[in-house]
Amino acid sequence: xxxxxxxxxxxxxxxxxxxxxxxxxxxxxxxxxxxxxxxxxxxxxxxxxxxxxxxxxxxxxxxxxxxxxxxxxxxxxxxxxxxxxxxxxxxxxxxxxxxxxxxxxxxxxxxxxxxxxxxxxxxxxxxxxxxxxxxxxxxxxxxxxxxxxxxxxxxxxxxxxxxxxxxxxxxxxxxxxxxxxxxxxxxxxxxxxxxxxxxxxxxxxxxxxxxxxxxxxxxxxxxxxxxxxxxxxxxxxxxxxxxxxxxxxxxxxxxxxxxxxxxxxxxxxxxxxxxxxxxxxxxxxxxxxxxxxxxxxxxxxxxxxxxxxxxxxxxxxxxxxxxxxxxxxxxxxxxxxxxxxxxxxxxxxxxxxxxxxxxxxxxxxxx
Numbered sequence: 001x002x003x004x005x006x007x008x009x010x011x012x013x014x015x016x017x018x019x020x021x022x023x024x025x026x027x028x029x030x031x032x033x034x035x036x037x038x039x040x041x042x043x044x045x046x047x048x049x050x051x052x053x054x055x056x057x058x059x060x061x062x063x064x065x066x067x068x069x070x071x072x073x074x075x076x077x078x079x080x081x082x083x084x085x086x087x088x089x090x091x092x093x094x095x096x097x098x099x100x101x102x103x104x105x106x107x108x109x110x111x112x113x114x115x116x117x118x119x120x121x122x123x124x125x126x127x128x129x130x131x132x133x134x135x136x137x138x139x140x141x142x143x144x145x146x147x148x149x150x151x152x153x154x155x156x157x158x159x160x161x162x163x164x165x166x167x168x169x170x171x172x173x174x175x176x177x178x179x180x181x182x183x184x185x186x187x188x189x190x191x192x193x194x195x196x197x198x199x200x201x202x203x204x205x206x207x208x209x210x211x212x213x214x215x216x217x218x219x220x221x222x223x224x225x226x227x228x229x230x231x232x233x234x235x236x237x238x239x240x241x242x243x244x245x246x247x248x249x250x251x252x253x254x255x256x257x258x259x260x261x262x263x264x265x266x267x268x269x270x271x272x273x274x275x276x277x278x279x280x281x282x283x284x285x286x287x288x289x290x291x292x293x294x295x296x297x298x299x300x301x302x303x304x305x306x307x308x309x310x311x312x313x314x315x316x317x318x319x320x321x322x323x324x325x326x327x328x329x330x331x332x333x334x335x336x337x338x339x340x341x342x343x344x345x346x347x348x349x350x351x352x353x354x355x356x357x358x359x360x361x362x363x364x365x366x367x
Contacts, residue, residue, distance in 0.1 A: 003357040006069040007055050010078075014054045017075035018046050018082045025142045037114045041107040041135045045086040048102040052362075053085055053217040054078035059358060060221025063351055064235055067225075074224055076153075080146035080166070081217050087139035088173055094132050095181060096276045097305065108132035140170075150224065157229045162220060169216040176208025183279040184303060188287075190295035196284040202248065205281060209254070210247030214362065218243055241341040242355065249334040250362040255280040256327060257365075259319055271312035274319075277303025281330060286323025294318045335363055 001009075022043065031039045057077050062069045092098075093106040100106065105113075112128025120127070147166050151159040183204060188195045219236045226232035258273030259282065273280065283302075287295060301307040301315040342355055 001068075001070060003069070003354055003361065007051075007361075009070045010055060010058055010072070011051050013075065014051045014078040014082060017079040018054075019043075021076070021079040021083065021146045022046060022139075022142050025138075025145060029138075037111065038131065038135065038138075041110055041131070042138055044104065044110070045090055045107060045135060045139060046082060047104070049082070049085070051078075051082060053081040053213060056214055056217035057081055057221035057224075059354070060218035060223075060235075060239065061225035062221075062354075063218075063239075063347075064222040064225025064232060065227075069354070072221075072225075074150065074221065076146045076150040077220060077224060080143045080150060081220070083139050083143035083146060084170060087136045087143060088170075088177075090132055090136035090139060092177070094129055094136075095177070098272070098276070106132070107135045111135075154224065158223055158226075158232065161229060161232060162223045165216060165220055165223065169212055169220075172207050172216075173212045176204055176206070176212070179204045180208055180279070184277045186279075188295070188299050188302070190292045190299060193288050193290075195295075196279060196287040198281055198284040198288070201279055201281040201284045204279070205248055205251040205255075206244075209251040210244060214247030214250055215240060215243045238341075238345045242338050242345060245334040245337040245341070246359050246362055249331045249338075249359075252281055252327060252331050252334070253363050253365060255282045256324070256331075259316060260324075271301075271307075271316060274301050274312060274315050275303070275305055275307055282319060282323055282327045285326045285330070286319045289322040289326065290318060294322065331363060335359060 026039055026042065054077070057074060058069060058072045061072045061074055061077075065072070089101060090107050093101055094108050098106055099109050108128040108131070110128075111131035112124040115122075115124040115127040147163070151162050151166075154162055183200060186195075218239050222235045222239060223232045226235055255273065255278070258278065258280070259271065283298075287298065290298070297311070297318060298315050301311050304311075307315075338359060339356070342352060345352075347355065
C-alpha cells in the first residue's frame with residue numbers, strides 16, 4: 001500500500017477521533033442552547049483540512065514501533081494535533097483579518113454576522129473577534145485534554161518527554177507567529193534591496209510552520225511508538241535531521257500556493273498572502289531581485305486589504321518574474337538536504353521508501 005493510500009485509510013479515523021473528542025468536551029463544559037452559535041463555530045473549525053499533522057504523528061509512530069502505518073492506532077494524539085491546529089488557525093485568521101478558510105467563513109466572521117442578525121448592541125466586529133478568540137481557546141483546551149489522555153498511556157519517562165515536546169510545539173508556534181506579525185510591521189523602502197532578508201523569513205517559517213507542521217508531530221508519534229525513552233530520543237534526533245528541511249520546503253510550497261494557487265483548490269482567495277503582507281521567503285527573494293519601481297508596486301499591495309484586482313495582478317506578475325524561479329531552487333535545495341540526511345540515517349528500505357514518498361506529498365502538493 002502506498003503512503004497516499006495509507007493516509008486515505010487513516011484520515012476518517014482521525015476525523016472521527018477529533019469530532020468525538022470535541023463533542024465530549026462541549027458536553028462536559030455545559031454547552032447549551034444559549035451558546036449554540038459558539039458550539040457551531042467550534043465544530044465548524046475542525047471541518048475539512050488535510051490532517052497532515054496527525055498523519056505525521058502516525059508516520060513517527062510506525063517508525064518507532066516498526067509496524068505498518070495503517071495499523072497505527074493513536075486517536076488521542078491525532079485528535080490533539082488537529083484540535084491544536086484548528087485553535088491556531090482561528091487565532092491566525094483573527095490576526096490576518098481573513099474572512100475565509102477552506103472556502104468557509106472564519107469564526108470571527110460568522111459570530112459577527114450572528115451579532116448583526118440579532119441587532120445586539122455594540123460592535124458586531126468586536127463581538128466576532130472576541131468570540132473567535134474564545135473559540136480558539138476552547139479548541140486549545142480540547143487539544144490539551146486529548147494530549148493528556150495520550151500521555152497517560154505512556155510510562156512516566158516517556159510521558160515527560162511527550163508533554164515537554166507538545167508544550168514546546170505550541171510555544172514555538174506562538175514565537176513564530178509573533179516574529180511573523182512583527183516582520184509585517186517593518187516599513188519597506190522601495191529604494192533598499194535589503195529591506196527584506198531571506199534569512200529572517202526562513203526563521204519565521206522554521207518556528208511558525210516547519211517544526212510545528214512536520215517535525216514535532218512526527219517526533220510526538222515516535223515518542224509514543226518507541227519501546228523506550230532512549231529509542232525514542234535517538235529516532236527523534238534522526239527525524240529532526242531529515243524532516244526539518246522538508247518542513248521548510250513544505251512551508252515554502254504553501255507560500256507559493258498563497259500567491260499562485262487556485263482558489264477553488266486552496267480554499268483561499270487569490271492573492272490573499274499579498275493582501276495580508278506576509279513577509280515570506282518568496283517575497284524576500286522577489287524584493288531583492290526587483291527594481292525600485294517594481295518594489296513600489298509591491299508596497300501598494302502588501303498589507304493593503306483594499307488593493308485592487310489590477311494591483312494584485314501586477315504584484316503577482318512581479319513575484320512570478322523575479323522571485324518564483326529562485327524560490328523553486330530553494331525548495332529543491334531543502335528537499336535534497338533532507339534526502340542526504342535520510343541516506344545517512346540507515347533506515348530499513350521500506351521505511352526509507354515511505355519517507356521519500358512523504359517528501360513528495362509535502363513538497364509537490366497543489367493545495
